[in-house]
Amino acid sequence: MANIIRAASRRDVLTISALSAVGGLLGAARAQAAPKSMTMMHESSFIPAYDAFFKNTLAPAYEKATGIKIVYEIISVNGSQTRLTTMAETGNGPEMANLFFNWAYLFDEKLVDVTDIAATIGKKAGGWHDAAAEAVVVNGKWKAIPFGNIGQLMNYRMDWFDEVGVKEFPDTWDGLLEAGTRLKKAGHPFGFELGHGFGDNHGWLYPLLWSYGAREVEPDGKTVVIDSAETARAVDFCREFFEKTMFEDVLGWTDVSNNKAFLSEQISCTNNAESILYIAKRDFPDIGKVTGQAQNPKGPTGQRFHMLNPLSHGILTHAPDIQAAKDFLVWLMDPVQAGAWYDVAVSYYGPFLHAFDDAPFWHAEPRNLPYRDSLPTTHLPGWPAPISRAQSESVAKYVVVDMFAKACAGKSTKEVIADAKAQLTQIFKPA
Amino acid sequence: MSTTALPAVYVPVPRRASGFRRWTEREDVFSWLMIIPPVLFLLLLVGYPLVYGVWLSLEDRPVARAGTFVGLANFIADARDPVFWQVVQNTFVYTSAATILKMVGGLGLALVMNQDFKFKNTVRALMLLPFIVPTVLSTIAWMWILDPAFAPVNWFLRNLHIADPGPSWLGNRHLAMMSLIIVNVWRGLPFYGITLLAGLQTISPELYEAATIDGASTWDRFVYVTLPLLKPVIYIVTMFSVIFTFADFQLVYVLTRGGPANATHLFATYAFDLAMGGGQLGLGASVALAMLPPLALIIIAMSLYMKPNKP
Numbered sequence: 001m002a003n004i005i006r007a008a009s010r011r012d013v014l015t016i017s018a019l020s021a022v023g024g025l026l027g028a029a030r031a032q033a034a035p036k037s038m039t040m041m042h043e044s045s046f047i048p049a050y051d052a053f054f055k056n057t058l059a060p061a062y063e064k065a066t067g068i069k070i071v072y073e074i075i076s077v078n079g080s081q082t083r084l085t086t087m088a089e090t091g092n093g094p095e096m097a098n099l100f101f102n103w104a105y106l107f108d109e110k111l112v113d114v115t116d117i118a119a120t121i122g123k124k125a126g127g128w129h130d131a132a133a134e135a136v137v138v139n140g141k142w143k144a145i146p147f148g149n150i151g152q153l154m155n156y157r158m159d160w161f162d163e164v165g166v167k168e169f170p171d172t173w174d175g176l177l178e179a180g181t182r183l184k185k186a187g188h189p190f191g192f193e194l195g196h197g198f199g200d201n202h203g204w205l206y207p208l209l210w211s212y213g214a215r216e217v218e219p220d221g222k223t224v225v226i227d228s229a230e231t232a233r234a235v236d237f238c239r240e241f242f243e244k245t246m247f248e249d250v251l252g253w254t255d256v257s258n259n260k261a262f263l264s265e266q267i268s269c270t271n272n273a274e275s276i277l278y279i280a281k282r283d284f285p286d287i288g289k290v291t292g293q294a295q296n297p298k299g300p301t302g303q304r305f306h307m308l309n310p311l312s313h314g315i316l317t318h319a320p321d322i323q324a325a326k327d328f329l330v331w332l333m334d335p336v337q338a339g340a341w342y343d344v345a346v347s348y349y350g351p352f353l354h355a356f357d358d359a360p361f362w363h364a365e366p367r368n369l370p371y372r373d374s375l376p377t378t379h380l381p382g383w384p385a386p387i388s389r390a391q392s393e394s395v396a397k398y399v400v401v402d403m404f405a406k407a408c409a410g411k412s413t414k415e416v417i418a419d420a421k422a423q424l425t426q427i428f429k430p431a
Numbered sequence: 432m433s434t435t436a437l438p439a440v441y442v443p444v445p446r447r448a449s450g451f452r453r454w455t456e457r458e459d460v461f462s463w464l465m466i467i468p469p470v471l472f473l474l475l476l477v478g479y480p481l482v483y484g485v486w487l488s489l490e491d492r493p494v495a496r497a498g499t500f501v502g503l504a505n506f507i508a509d510a511r512d513p514v515f516w517q518v519v520q521n522t523f524v525y526t527s528a529a530t531i532l533k534m535v536g537g538l539g540l541a542l543v544m545n546q547d548f549k550f551k552n553t554v555r556a557l558m559l560l561p562f563i564v565p566t567v568l569s570t571i572a573w574m575w576i577l578d579p580a581f582a583p584v585n586w587f588l589r590n591l592h593i594a595d596p597g598p599s600w601l602g603n604r605h606l607a608m609m610s611l612i613i614v615n616v617w618r619g620l621p622f623y624g625i626t627l628l629a630g631l632q633t634i635s636p637e638l639y640e641a642a643t644i645d646g647a648s649t650w651d652r653f654v655y656v657t658l659p660l661l662k663p664v665i666y667i668v669t670m671f672s673v674i675f676t677f678a679d680f681q682l683v684y685v686l687t688r689g690g691p692a693n694a695t696h697l698f699a700t701y702a703f704d705l706a707m708g709g710g711q712l713g714l715g716a717s718v719a720l721a722m723l724p725p726l727a728l729i730i731i732a733m734s735l736y737m738k739p740n741k742p
Contacts, residue, residue: 081707081708082707085494085495085706085707085710088494088495089494089495106493106494106495106710107494107495108495108496109495109496110495194691195602195687195688195690195691196687196688196689196690196691197688247579247599247602248599248602248603249578249579249599249601249602250602251599251602251603251604251690251691251692252599252601252602252603252607252687252690252691253602254687254688254690257578260578260580261580264580266580389493389709389710389711392708392709392710392711393705393709393710393711393714395708395709396704396705396708396709396710396711397514397704397705397709398690398692398693402692402693405690405691405692406692409604409691409692419513422513423512423513423514426508426511426512
């Protein structure tokens with residue numbers, strides 16, 4: 001008798017748990033109709049207030065307006081490309097992500113076409129700068145919404161330059177060489193990154209190459225023309241520049257090294273984003289007072305160039321509700337929200353929309369104006385060739401950076417150009 | 432005597448265990464049952480990625496796109512890539528130098544730790560620290576130690592007016608490789624030390640006594656008693672160390688990212704740059720797979736020359 005009762009209880013337990021499991025599944029299925037939350041994958045910003053503003057102000061405001069929670073997933077610096085690779089390959093993870101450089105092209109097939117909302121956003125905010133399209137338009141379609149350019153410009157110690165008689169930042173590379181020679185003798189050398197970082201090396205080496213009239217590949221995207229007299233002149237200049245103004249350690253520098261060196265007063269000039277001035281004003285006010293920023297110098301061609309490093313936001317094709325993601329991006333890029341977000345980062349991200357060309361935050365710190373003025377002369381590494389995978393391979397293999405670095409370390413100009421040519425021929429070979 | 436009397440000794444009737452239970456408790460069945468979970472684990476988390484990696488290396492596989500089979504084209508491209516050969520050279524130099532230093536240093540460390548002295552146990556525990564601390568953290572600390580502006584060595588050289596600003600530990604190609612080897616040895620020495628120490632502890636002191644009676648000096652005792660008996664342990668620990676050092680990633684990635692000018696690029700870091708930075712998954716996989724033949728050769732060579740023969 002006792003056995004029968006016990007057996008019945010066991011059966012009841014099984015039945016109840018089975019029913020509740022089914023019920024739970026049905027409930028969950030119904031809940032997936034409208035997204036309760038979306039995730040934005042974003043690389044950690046050098047300006048902490050920028051990330052905090054999204055998490056504490058923008059996301060809650062959107063949740064209040066639409067009921068959709070926006071989660072802000074932060075990836076450590078230089079880690080977002082790897083994270084994006086896993087997201088795109090597995091079809092899993094955050095629906096939206098930030099992109100840099102030419103990633104819109106690399107991840108083209110896994111990014112949603114956002115040409116429609118790009119037009120909407122552009123209309124509301126005075127139109128897009130030309131540079132914006134260079135990075136996000138793939139086969140005529142916008143694959144991401146550009147947010148801001150992280151300019152790489154010259155950061156220098158105005159007081160030390162003044163001491164050696166250079167009142168304004170030199171306009172040409174030769175002028176900068178002259179200033180640097182004097183400064184190195186005075187115990188304040190230059191420190192430009194020549195190692196395997198991801199920004200502060202490309203930020204001056206590609207512009208240097210371009211300002212001498214040299215390039216990796218022709219605009220047809222196929223003909224390798226690195227082996228030219230212009231390249232040789234650029235390489236020779238770089239070697240002289242290194243020998244007369246810098247010291248050996250820069251050959252092994254990564255992106256944090258020059259910030260460290262500038263803020264500990266080891267160097268008088270480097271190429272960097274606005275992070276040095278920002279940190280200096282916050283933590284080292286005495287250095288902050290005497291730090292100046294200027295556009296890259298002109299080369300023999302009479303032209304100056306800057307590297308384009310556009311931060312953009314894209315939507316992955318695996319997003320469960322693409323329209324909801326698009327609506328969020330339109331809201332985010334509305335001049336009210338976007339303006340406030342640009343403001344918090346104090347022009348670290350140079351807007352691509354004309355509505356912000358004369359925004360108050362540019363005048364809050366006039367020393368940041370060169371970052372705005374550099375926009376017309378910015379290009380992606382690989383310019384003037386059109387955006388391509390081969391570009392990414394060339395950057396990942398540090399072809400241009402190592403060409404200059406090896407020359408500075410002592411190799412002959414002919415040899416380093418031959419090496420670069422061999423690498424580029426291999427990389428840009430017809431598929 | 433009554434015919435219904437109980438037997439003198441009560442023999443309980445054995446209860447038959449269920450058929451399934453008996454079957455699983457058979458030794459041959461049970462051993463298989465115990466092996467299957469770890470084997471499945473290995474197949475899924477090691478075997479599958481390996482096979483997938485081999486497949487990737489035979490494809491032209493740009494990120495976020497379908498791949499096209501290209502046979503050995505990636506490997507041929509690697510063979511023509513001067514950076515690849517630099518990577519091969521770097522990895523061999525790095526692995527051999529670090530392994531030799533760790534072996535000699537670890538053995539010395541183990542011999543010292545085998546002595547009896549005050550705070551022996553505390554010192555043994557502290558000795559493990561470099562190995563236990565997460566690699567990325569300790570490497571970031573080393574980044575500051577090797578910065579010419581902040582390096583202690585450079586500070587001494589500056590204050591003694593010998594050199595200013597002193598050697599560039601991570602900027603000069605040769606010093607950079609040397610610095611990496613030093614950091615790797617610093618990190619890996621405890622692994623050797625502790626394992627060899629464990630091996631030393633198994634050597635019976637009577638053997639040393641017998642050797643001393645026979646007139647052996649300290650050096651003789653070391654060469655003729657310690658080393659032969661330690662050979663199995665040395666073999667195993669060296670094999671593990673070679674495999675991990677050959678495939679090292681964290682150290683190089685944090686300190687130099689492969690610079691200056693590829694002087695410290697190893698297989699793992701180069702493969703990562705190509706796959707994740709360049710968006711070329713097939714090319715990256717081919718570089719990573721290129722590790723297998725030389726590593727296999729090294730392991731085979733070690734087995735032939737170092738593995739102790741079974742008595």
